[in-house]
Amino acid sequence: MCGLFLTTNQTIQEETLQNAIKTLLMRGPNEQNFINSNNVIFGHSRLSIRDLSSSNARQPFTNKSLNITIIYNGELWNSRELIEKLSLDKSNKYTEVELIIQVYKKYGTKGFNILEGMFAFCLFDLKINSIFLVRDHFGKKPLYFANSNNSFYAASLPSTLFVLGVPKIIKDSVIYEIAESRHIYGGIYKNVMELQPGSFAQYSLNTGQVKLESYFKPHQFVNENTFNQLSNSNSKEIKEVFTTLLQNAVSKRKCSEVESGVILSGGIDSSLISYFSKLNDSRTFLHLNSVDMSELSYAKEVASSLEGDLYSDYIDKNRFFANHIKTIKAWEYPLVHTNGVGIKLLAKFAKELGLKVLYGGEGADEIFGGYYYHRLSRMSSLIPKRLSSFVSTKSHLSEFISTQIINNSTAISNNKSNRLSNYHDCLGVYNEFLPKSESIPQALLLSELRDYLQPLLARADRLMMSESIELRMPFLDLDLISFAVNLPLKYKMGLFSSKRILREKCDELMPNINFKRRKIGFTLDYYKNWYEEYSKEPLDNVSMYFDCDNLISYYEKIKRYDILLRIASLSYLC
Incomplete structure (x- = not known):
């Protein structure tokens, strides 16, 4: 992982560029560089994880024959497939920046969709005098930009933009939006835009204009034929497909060049990741014990069954208050999840253990129905409209029935219309071939990828990278999500059960452990x-x-x- 910035402002002094690099040091402590090329200044700060010995992995990187310069933050999981697809010489070892340039050369902007990984990058094509900003399918890696004072700026963090000269002004509406929701689309600052997941921006140096375009939306994964095929499969076959996909997702993300570990809470999601990581010879498990809501005994039980080494740190009220302001500043965002403090402490602990990469279970709750309001949506879909008026007007279920989307302080958007638009886009796709009892809950789960999941991904990236730790998330694998969004609801949840297929797989793989316990989560109240x-x-x-x-x-x-x-x-x- 890395940090990056660029600007077309040619009046910036070298001292300012050095200060901008300093804002990215924790994201990339191993090597820092910046260059001025054809009226664009590029800066890069690298956390070395892959291609440790390749000079072509140094950034900013320029392909002189194509007149393309790139700065990149991320990891690709399908490098071998890209080499095959591009008909490149398999005897050569290509860095990821070289592969991205070759993809762009062959497919143009349509090639962004075939990149599988977590990434954000800036690509300057001198031939058309345009800069492309590109962000991964689900928004795991951040990218912000501003078109200010006749200059264009882009960076991994808003703080970097402010050092470069972009005015730091919080939006007037933020005070109300943050009270209503956990996530604010586009960020909290005026004139600073957050590039949305699955999209790219094209800035023309000739016109000074920015054009935004989406290359991927989650509902593109919904496929009637795939859904019918899974519907006609039995439980054993479904679990076999799920097992293969999750095992492949973990294997793709295997880290062999630096030390790595697995975050193990003791719950279902992290236990599955831990199990399949063990198959890849990763037996280092980390746990942050929330002393007031402890799950340490569960983590110890799982680690013991997997014959792994469990390293545990802790958080209590005193450590929380000693670190909550540091967490806010590192996140560069309001503390909408208090467990962010624990995540930063866990990242610091991992760094002290000499690790550079961690694996986590983010995404499982969203795509397999792990939250209480997912079950509420299931209930509401079974209640005929003529009976919904009998539901108490004060209940969450009533709120869901009235809008078909949960409306409370834990739901995210900067206004209802944005959330409803996202939800109804997903609902429209499912409604084409599913009854209401299935389409409503399925649409809510799918819409989570662009709603509830977003602040969780931002939290994971900012707070892990503030301690120079990369977090990899196998549940957000493209193939696994494609499977999940087409999986019949009965394998995800019932009225009183959640993540059914995950629970059953845990029971099968670790039969001596009781996973039928109340979900605690990483709670810091x-x-x-x-x-x-x-x-x-x-x-x-x-x-x-x-x-x-x-x-x-x-x-x-x-x-x-x-x-x-x-x-x-x-x-x-x-």
């Missing part, structure tokens, strides 16, 4: 303690920046300390 001991100064500071006294008073009155913490976080980001 210190909101009330924070409000009583730490809230006054940051809330006062936010009130000076925004006209929000009434908003704060409202959430104080209803004791929504979690939302007050989100609001207070803005005081560290202004």
